[in-house]
Amino acid sequence: MSHDTQSVDPAPELTHFRDGLPRMVDVTGKAATSREATAEAWVRLPAPARAALEAGTNPKGDPLVVARLAGLAGSKRTADLVTLCHPIPVTGADVQVTLEPAGVRVLATVRTTAPTGVEMEALTAVTVAALNVYDMLKAASKAIEITDVRLLAKSGGKSGDYQVGSDQPD
Incomplete structure (x- = not known):
């Protein structure tokens, strides 16, 4: 009886785990x-919430202004919230919070000069x-x-540029 033997590739090295334990990737170099x-x-708004926002009758104040400030602060606190994320200098951030027909759209652009990217900072914002x-x-x-x-x-970094709709970074 013969057995076909196939070579099994070893599991790829995990960047955030070593020996089964979580680790922060070293970006020193x-x-x-x-x-x-x-x-x-x-943010999808049911009719009562949209009406309160449009009428300016929300008892807590302007949600869009508060959200913008919160997004800016959130971009700078990402490493406190995302366990293995590196703390990086956020050198620029813009958060827009606008009421649209589909609801409230939140858009954030975050910039840095660092050895690792700012995707998590933008998503946190x-x-x-x-x-x-x-x-x-x-x-x-x-x-x-x-x-x-x-x-x-x-944009930037080892993996290159990415735009929504593209399958892979360039």
Whole structure:
């Protein structure tokens, strides 16, 4: 009886685990380069929440202004919230929070000059901003939904540029 033997490739080395334990990737030897990332999130508003926002009758104040400030702060606190994320200098951030027909759109662009990217900072910015919209309007409706949190684009770094809709970084 003969057995076909196939070689089995060893499991790929995991970047954030070594010997089964989590670790922070060492970026000491990587050059600091200019990097930018843009992310978005949507806050879907039921009619009562939208009405309160449009009428300016929200008792807590303007949710869009608070969310913008929260998003900016969130971009700088990412390493405190994402366990294996490196603390990096956020050298620039822009958070836009706008009321659109589909709901509240949150858009954040974050920049750095660092040895690692700012995708997580941009994603954290939009998520924290969206959570603040919810918090500010939850008295009007608990059915508010935070949806479609995603990276839209990134530039810089080893993996190159990315735009939403492309399958792989360039």
